[in-house]
Amino acid sequence: MFTRSDDKITSSQATVFLTNSILGAGILTLPRVLTNAAETPDVWLSLIIGGCIIFCLIIVMVKLSQQFPGKTVFQYAGSIAGRFLAIFPCLLLIVYFIVIAGFEIRVLAEVTLFFLLEGTPMWAVLIPFIWVSVYLITGGINVISRLFQLILPISLLVLLVSYLMSLRIFEIDNLRPVLGDGLMPVFQGIKSTVLVFSGIEVTMLLVGYMESPKQAVKAMIAGVSIPLIIYLITVVIVIGGMSTDAIMRSTWPTIDLLRSFEVSGLFFERLEFPFLVIWMTQLFCNFSCYFYSASLGISQLFKLRLRVVIFALIPLIYISALIPTRMNEVFEVGDFIGWTGLAMFLLIPLPLSIIWLIRRKGMKINV
Amino acid sequence: MYRLTSICSLLICLTLLSGCWSSKEIEERSVYVGMAIDVAEESAEEKKLNAQGGATPIEPAITATIQIVPVKSVEGGKQGGESNGEVKKYLNNTQTGDSVFEILRAYALRRDRAVIGHHLKVIVISTELAEKVEIENLLDFMLRDNDIRPSCMIFLSRSKAEEALYSNQPDEIPAFHIVDMVRNKFRNNKIMKAMTLTTLDQYMHSKQSYMLQNIAATKGETEFSGAGIIKGSTGKWIGNLDQEDVSSISWIIGESGGGLIKTKNEKGKTIIYEIKSAKSKITPKVKGTDISFHIDIKTEGRLIETWSSDRDSSEMPILLEAQDAFVKKLDESLQTTLNKLQKDYKVDVAGFGKRLRITHPKVWKRVKDDWDEVFSRSKVTYSIDLKITDYGSSAE
Numbered sequence: 001m002f003t004r005s006d007d008k009i010t011s012s013q014a015t016v017f018l019t020n021s022i023l024g025a026g027i028l029t030l031p032r033v034l035t036n037a038a039e040t041p042d043v044w045l046s047l048i049i050g051g052c053i054i055f056c057l058i059i060v061m062v063k064l065s066q067q068f069p070g071k072t073v074f075q076y077a078g079s080i081a082g083r084f085l086a087i088f089p090c091l092l093l094i095v096y097f098i099v100i101a102g103f104e105i106r107v108l109a110e111v112t113l114f115f116l117l118e119g120t121p122m123w124a125v126l127i128p129f130i131w132v133s134v135y136l137i138t139g140g141i142n143v144i145s146r147l148f149q150l151i152l153p154i155s156l157l158v159l160l161v162s163y164l165m166s167l168r169i170f171e172i173d174n175l176r177p178v179l180g181d182g183l184m185p186v187f188q189g190i191k192s193t194v195l196v197f198s199g200i201e202v203t204m205l206l207v208g209y210m211e212s213p214k215q216a217v218k219a220m221i222a223g224v225s226i227p228l229i230i231y232l233i234t235v236v237i238v239i240g241g242m243s244t245d246a247i248m249r250s251t252w253p254t255i256d257l258l259r260s261f262e263v264s265g266l267f268f269e270r271l272e273f274p275f276l277v278i279w280m281t282q283l284f285c286n287f288s289c290y291f292y293s294a295s296l297g298i299s300q301l302f303k304l305r306l307r308v309v310i311f312a313l314i315p316l317i318y319i320s321a322l323i324p325t326r327m328n329e330v331f332e333v334g335d336f337i338g339w340t341g342l343a344m345f346l347l348i349p350l351p352l353s354i355i356w357l358i359r360r361k362g363m364k365i366n367v
Numbered sequence: 368m369y370r371l372t373s374i375c376s377l378l379i380c381l382t383l384l385s386g387c388w389s390s391k392e393i394e395e396r397s398v399y400v401g402m403a404i405d406v407a408e409e410s411a412e413e414k415k416l417n418a419q420g421g422a423t424p425i426e427p428a429i430t431a432t433i434q435i436v437p438v439k440s441v442e443g444g445k446q447g448g449e450s451n452g453e454v455k456k457y458l459n460n461t462q463t464g465d466s467v468f469e470i471l472r473a474y475a476l477r478r479d480r481a482v483i484g485h486h487l488k489v490i491v492i493s494t495e496l497a498e499k500v501e502i503e504n505l506l507d508f509m510l511r512d513n514d515i516r517p518s519c520m521i522f523l524s525r526s527k528a529e530e531a532l533y534s535n536q537p538d539e540i541p542a543f544h545i546v547d548m549v550r551n552k553f554r555n556n557k558i559m560k561a562m563t564l565t566t567l568d569q570y571m572h573s574k575q576s577y578m579l580q581n582i583a584a585t586k587g588e589t590e591f592s593g594a595g596i597i598k599g600s601t602g603k604w605i606g607n608l609d610q611e612d613v614s615s616i617s618w619i620i621g622e623s624g625g626g627l628i629k630t631k632n633e634k635g636k637t638i639i640y641e642i643k644s645a646k647s648k649i650t651p652k653v654k655g656t657d658i659s660f661h662i663d664i665k666t667e668g669r670l671i672e673t674w675s676s677d678r679d680s681s682e683m684p685i686l687l688e689a690q691d692a693f694v695k696k697l698d699e700s701l702q703t704t705l706n707k708l709q710k711d712y713k714v715d716v717a718g719f720g721k722r723l724r725i726t727h728p729k730v731w732k733r734v735k736d737d738w739d740e741v742f743s744r745s746k747v748t749y750s751i752d753l754k755i756t757d758y759g760s761s762a763e
Contacts, residue, residue, distance in 0.1 A: 114513050169565075173725060180728030245572040246565050249510070259516045260565040270516070 008211045011219040013145035017289065018223025020148045021202045023230060024286030025107035027159075027279075029331070030196055030231060031238040031253040038189030041175045041244050044235050045186045050193025051228040058203055058224055061349045062216045065207035067356065073204035073348065074300040080356050089347045090301055093201060096340050097294035098313070100199060101287055102320030103333050105129055108283040109321070110330060115255065116276055126321055129284060130291075130314055137292040138307055141209050144292060151281050158278040159230070162258055162271045163237045169261050174243040175236065195338025196231065199286075200224065202293055204349065251327070291317060397480040400457075401434035401542030403491045403528035404505055409463045416477075428465040429496065429505070432529040433474070433482065434542050435460060457540050459532055467508040484514040489542045490521050491582060493528040494595050494604050501602035503571045509564055517564040520546065523595040523604065524582045535587030545582065548591060556617035556626035556642070557610040558591055575599040576714040576739055578616075581607060596712055599739065606712050608704070615704035618697065619662055619717045621647035627671070630696035632689060636675035640693045640755065643668045649722040653730050658741060660719055662749035664697075670758040681762040686755050694753050705747055713743035 009017065034043040068076040073093070077086035109125045117125065137144060179186070203223075207216045234254060238247060241257045250256040258272040268274050294317075295309040324330045407427035409417070435458045460478070464470040474482045492505060502521075509515045522545065524531045534541040552558040559580045570577040576599040583592035593609040594616075608616070617623040623645035632638050645666040652659045670689055673680055680686065708714060720738050724731040734741045 118513065173721060176725045177728045180724075181732075242565055243569045246569040249568055249572050256517055256565065260518050260563060262516075262518050 007140050007142055007209065009141055009145045009206075009209050010211055011215045013142075013149060014206045014210050014216070014219045015223040015226070016148045016152050017141075017145050017206055018200070018202060018220055019226045020152060020282070020285040021199045021289040021293075022197055022224065022227040024104050024199075024283055025111075025334075026196045027230070027234055028107070028111065028252050028254050029334070031235055031242075031247050032250060033192050033196070034189055034235060035239070035244045035247050037192040038185040039244070039248075040181050040185040040189075041239050042179055042181075042186050043189045043193075043239070044232055045179075046189030047193045047228070047232055047235060049186070050190045050197070051224070051231075053190070053194055054197045054200060054224055054228075055221060057345055057349075058200060058220050059217060060353060061200070061203045061345075062207055062220050064349050064353045064356065065204050066213050066216055068208070069213045070208055072208040072296065072300060073352075074297050075208070077348070077352060080352050080359070087301065089344075090297065093344060093348060094294050094297040094301070096201070096337070096344055097290045097297065098316055098320055099333070099340075100337055101290035101294060101317050102323070103330070103337055104283055104287045104290065105317070106321040106324065106330055107334075108280060108287070110327065111252065111255070111276065112280065115272065122322070126318060129287065130318060133284065133288045133291050134310055134314065136288055137295065138310055140306075141292070144288060148285050151285055155278050155282040156230070158274060160233075162275045163233060165263055165266075165271055166237060166241050166257055166261060168263075169242075169257075170237065170240040171243075172240060174240050192338075193231075194342065195335065197224070197227070198338050198341035199290070201341065201344055201348070202289060205293055205296060395480055397435045397474075397478060397482045398437075398486050399433040399435050399482050399484060400486050400540065401489045401491070401532050401545070402487060403432040403434075403493075403524070403532050404467075404496060405430045405432070405493045405528050406496045406499070407463050407465075410461045413461070413463060427463045428500070429467070429470070430461060430463045430529075431467060431470045432459050432461045432532055433471075434458070434532050434540070435482065436540055436542075456538065457542075459529070461529065467505065471508075484512060485516070487515050487519050489545050490519060491524050491528040491531045491545075492521070492579075493524050493526070494581070494607070496528075497523060497595065497597065497604035499603070502567070502597055502604075503602050506564065506567065510568060515564075517568070519564050520549065520561045521564065521567055521579055522562075522582050523579045524584060525592065525607070526584055530584040531582045531589050533584070533587045534589075541589065545589065548589075549580075552622075553625040556623040556645075557593075557614045559594060559613060559617070560622060570597075570599065571602065573599075573735075575720060575735075576716050578608065578613075578716040580613075594716075596714055596716055598714060600737075605714070608707065608716075611700055612704045612707060615700045616717045618645065618664055618701065619647060619649070619704075621645065621664075623647075623666070628693045628696055630692045632673075632675060632692050634675055634678075636673065638670065638674070638689050638692065639672040640689075640753075641669045641671035642666060643756070649719060651719070651723045651726050653727050657745075658723065658730070658734070659746040659748070660722070662701075662747065663752075664749060665752045667754045667756050670755050679762070680758050686758070690753055690755050693755075694751050697751055697753065698749075701749060701751075709743045709747070714739045715742040719745075719747075 034046065038046060065073065074090050077090055080086070105126055108129065109122050112125055113120060113122060136147060203220050206220070207213055210216055210219070238253050238257045241260065242250070242253060247253045255272050255276065258275055259270070262269050263271065291313065295306060295313050298304065298313070299306040299309045324333055407430050409427065409430070437456060460474065462470045462473050462477070464473060471482060471484070490506070490509065492502065506521070509519065510517065522531070531545065532541045534544060549558060549561045552560065559578070562577070562579055576597060578594040578596050580591055581593045581595050583590045593607055594613050595604050596606050596608060597603065598605045614626060617626070623642055626642050628640040630638060645664070647665070648663045650661045650663065652661065670680055670686065678685055708717065715738060719742055720731070720735070
């Protein structure tokens with residue numbers, strides 16, 4: 001079998017990796033989160049503006065990482081800011097990754113137990129997923145990326161086919177009037193749109209593994225564009241199909257959209273089941289992304305063997321998935337992750353870039 | 368050694384991964400496909416059962432009837448042998464209580480196979496109950512439950528809702544019968560677009576008034592007969608619209624895909640217009656605090672039946688004369704319906720508010736809380752552009 005020893009990924013693999021780290025549980029609740037924040041059908045506009053902000057953040061992170069080819073943020077942060085200063089934000093980033101991993105797998109379990117496997121205990125869903133993920137990520141970034149490349153097209157296809165079928169209940173009037181309440185609600189929605197892109201910090205690891213880091217900007221922008229487009233389609237289709245009023249009352253609006261119609265004559269009469277089953281593999285990829293990033297961080301920061309770290313993290317991730325007891329708390333964790341994501345950007349790439357710029361200028365003067 | 372471990376792991380996988388954790392056999396479940404909710408009235412059996420003690424003392428609020436399909440195949444076979452081949456494909460079971468969920472769970476005390484709601488397609492609510500209890504409370508459980516899909520359709524019934532779930536056709540399941548009847552909309556504009564739980568949720572959240580198709584039922588025969596109006600501010604039933612009104616509202620909304628206009632020509636003979644296409648556009652006009660609407664209806668169709676054989680219906684003057692008669696008739700029925708909506712019931716169920724929301728969002732924001740009141744005061748005008756394009760394959 002063809003195996004690579006150098007542990008590098010191609011540009012397209014990097015794109016798919018980033019896409020998978022963003023597209024996860026967010027899509028199931030996205031329409032409700034956005035309409036609750038803005039209370040207008042114009043949230044797709046907020047999404048576009050939010051996407052542009054994310055593009056800027058990505059470019060900063062890529063530019064910074066490109067200065068240190070072959071190194072991840074955990075390795076180069078020390079050489080910019082000094083080992084002692086760098087260790088705390090890096091630790092925070094690791095904890096952040098663990099919390100997201102726990103959150104994603106918890107949402108996966110909640111949705112599965114509610115809609116698909118009523119009566120199955122939660123551990124019976126969580127543990128196999130964690131174990132399979134361990135098996136995957138011990139293979140390294142190359143193996144992970146290749147699996148992602150296989151899964152992403154399938155899950156996107158199923159998602160889009162499900163949306164296509166839901167066009168039968170789509171009503172353009174639900175999306176009108178455009179800008180009926182002016183621009184203010186659109187701006188209020190931006191905050192929430194930025195939050196659904198949490199996880200882009202993975203960029204600072206990916207660039208270090210790219211075969212040709214020069215293409216990093218293009219690859220990473222593409223990696224954010226795919227989820228952005230999927231989010232846009234989701235919001236438009238779900239609002240068009242259900243209207244903002246019904247969305248605000250639905251816990252899982254995207255699933256409820258698919259539950260709102262039946263397709264007779266097709267192989268599947270009810271599309272929520274194929275959708276959920278396929279989306280579980282997508283959530284699995286999403287979870288593996290963060291599991292891998294967290295273990296990679298620890299192993300590079302403390303110079304430990306990756307395999308050992310991965311096994312040591314299993315209980316931590318399991319516990320972090322089970323900490324919230326109510327559904328409200330699960331969603332609060334989701335919000336918290338979004339805010340921490342923003343804080344992470346302010347704590348790591350931004351100061352690092354500034355320090356690095358100052359240092360380089362200083363060096364030039366010295367020379 | 369390697370061989371051994373791989374064989375062992377394969378065996379473990381085979382034994383552990385081949386089953387489904389919480390699988391339940393479909394043969395051991397009762398699938399209910401329809402539900403009728405009535406004002407509480409304990410059935411004779413229930414009274415007898417309760418008299419034997421054990422029932423939780425409650426102050427009953429509703430009686431729910433669920434329609435279970437298929438009835439156990441063995442049972443059905445036996446019955447088929449005894450009674451002359453007439454086997455009912457369904458079983459209606461009635462239970463009284465004060466919460467929908469409690470009632471559904473009470474079936475566990477009475478039936479050997481637990482009831483499941485994955486295939487619930489139709490909910491019929493009696494107007495008598497809808498007048499007393501908010502629809503939102505009755506349907507709250509259905510919207511929360513993970514089994515019941517929001518694609519389920521809601522209807523009202525003028526008589527007891529339970530009667531809508533009976534059929535005198537041996538092979539027919541009444542709940543499916545109702546669902547399939549909705550599809551006949553392309554033949555008759557007296558049928559409304561089905562109201563699913565999702566759409567209903569939208570009206571209940573925005574507190575706007577809406578109408579639900581009425582079902583009339585007698586001795587196993589069911590018919591769509593007009594609609595019941597649910598007032599948005601109270602969430603309760605306030606009155607009925609008849610079939611003609613539903614047809615007029617279809618004209619106003621522009622969903623009159625199929626149907627007819629029946630009227631009499633100058634000689635008093637019946638003539639009938641078959642709708643080929645119908646479009647409408649509602650244009651709101653706002654002047655200060657004055658809101659008015661103009662409905663522009665455009666339709667094309669065919670002269671499909673005349674009872675005056677002495678006249679040549681292919682001649683232009685006769686066609687134009689018929690055209691005027693149809694316009695007059697449509698005009699009359701629109702006027703009657705608008706009067707009912709604006710004067711009698713004072714509600715907007717014909718989508719005027721929706722139009723205003725799109726064209727004048729700021730005005731809408733101001734008036735939406737007492738929209739029904741504002742609507743009943745606003746002026747509605749309309750213009751009808753009706754064209755008979757042909758007269759079928761008979762020129763006489």
